Amino acid sequence: MIVKVQEKDFIAEDEIQKLKNNCMETPGAINSFIGYVRNFSNNKKLTSLTIEHYAGMTEKMLLEISAKASQKWPLLGTLIIHRYGKLNIGDQIVLAASASLHRNAAFESTQFIMDYLKTQAPFWKSEEINNQNKWVLSRKEDEQALKKWGD
Amino acid sequence: MIVKVQEKDFIAEDEIQKLKNNCMETPGAINSFIGYVRNFSNNKKLTSLTIEHYAGMTEKMLLEISAKASQKWPLLGTLIIHRYGKLNIGDQIVLAASASLHRNAAFESTQFIMDYLKTQAPFWKSEEINNQNKWVLSRKEDEQALKKWGD
């Protein structure tokens, strides 16, 4: 279980290679998700995105989510990297990945990690639109997405 | 829709960057799946894997699958790269990825593409075990995996 919360950018290729190399056995499947800063928010053009987080609790929650995923699926490894600070349009925000022998576990667990991260990891986004910063509101869809895991 | 069937290896980072750059709008989400050559098959140690394919039909089927995914989800782009020829343990076999505004479409469509690729794209694997090559048998689980898409 690799968890990193950092201001700097990451190279997904290198991080996934590390995840793969850390597996006890050659994984047959790695699923990975990258979230990027979009250029529009509710039809308004964004200039930048700033992410605040609760240092300490963030890492703790991301490790808890990774552990939950590893209990639920037969995984060979998991990876979460989440950035904070000021980001530009198109920048990478988050990378989540799971390694497993068969593809289904990798697909489902990565989606599970993202669904829980969205509602449990203490990050807050602020969008810059027309030179004004506005805190992003949480989405009901994100709460509802958890239901599919039946926990 | 990018589809490549090739003998040579690929760099997932570069291919995903191209997928992202080809999107009409900055994608908020890219999900990607990489399949690797495992070192065991039914508890027997593998030496290598050789993949044969039906040149022409392969590309056609992969484009059809990509088109089906794009009809089913609001995607900004899809990518499938599948290798053929002789591969070693841990080598990359396949990369499938989808770009979308929100994460759910990217997750589901990539899984859809892999499920259909597994049962519809004309590739055949031959495993080298104890200096003997043996054709891999298709798995019932792969046929059953299609049911979740209700097509």
Next chain:
Amino acid sequence: MRILYFSWLKEKIGLNSQEIIKPKNVETVDDLITFLTEKSEKHKNAFSDLNSIKVSVNQEFADLKTKINEKDEIAFFPPVTGG
């Protein structure tokens, strides 16, 4: 006890964090909010809609009834929006 604020709660209150000595009658998160809002208009304003606020005690999600102690780290923040 250490109290942390994030996102718009931090901005409304004008503080990242504050250290207070736990008053005797403060036993739960709910009591702490009552204590803070009685002393400060900014807190009263920030805590006006409790439905829009989440709380953690020692970096675990908590609720209004959660018991708190002198050495606890309590954080107030809106629903998270990362990922």
Next chain:
Amino acid sequence: MRILYFSWLKEKIGLNSQEIIKPKNVETVDDLITFLTEKSEKHKNAFSDLNSIKVSVNQEFADLKTKINEKDEIAFFPPVTGG
């Protein structure tokens, strides 16, 4: 018509592909299999279990009843195992 074989069908038959002139009485995939297996032991052996064989006509999945013509490309192969 052009006939292609893949995977263990190719090995059992000993051919990647073959060109034949469509016999008059061959109208469907099923007819073609009958024609091929009557002429060759290797084909008969390879086609002994039709449940384990898939067919495509002009690079589209087909079945035993699919009609075929002189200019078609017909391929026989086991269930696919890529990915």
